[in-house]
Amino acid sequence: MELFNNNTRMWLVDDNRNEIASVDFPKVGDRTFNIHSVDVAPEYKGQGIGEDLLQKVYDFLKDNKRNALVTSEFAKKWFADNPEHKDILMK
Numbered sequence: 001m002e003l004f005n006n007n008t009r010m011w012l013v014d015d016n017r018n019e020i021a022s023v024d025f026p027k028v029g030d031r032t033f034n035i036h037s038v039d040v041a042p043e044y045k046g047q048g049i050g051e052d053l054l055q056k057v058y059d060f061l062k063d064n065k066r067n068a069l070v071t072s073e074f075a076k077k078w079f080a081d082n083p084e085h086k087d088i089l090m091k
């Protein structure tokens with residue numbers, strides 16, 4: 001698998017270059033991004049790929065001193081399950 005990042009979207013592709021998962025986080029303010037969709041191809045669901053990709057988005061936003069709004073239900077649950085990562089969330 002290979003990871004791509006265009007600063008508002010991260011996605012994984014398999015060895016055949018087929019997209020298998022993505023997180024969209026468009027910029028909504030000067031330093032704020034909205035994590036609004038997390039998608040995983042059906043054949044890859046249940047393997048932790050969505051969670052791993054959210055961790056990478058978190059690391060990217062934190063490393064770049066950015067904040068996040070979260071409107072994706074999947075991402076809301078991930079942040080609730082990982083309270084140590086709430087530091088980037090908008091209050």
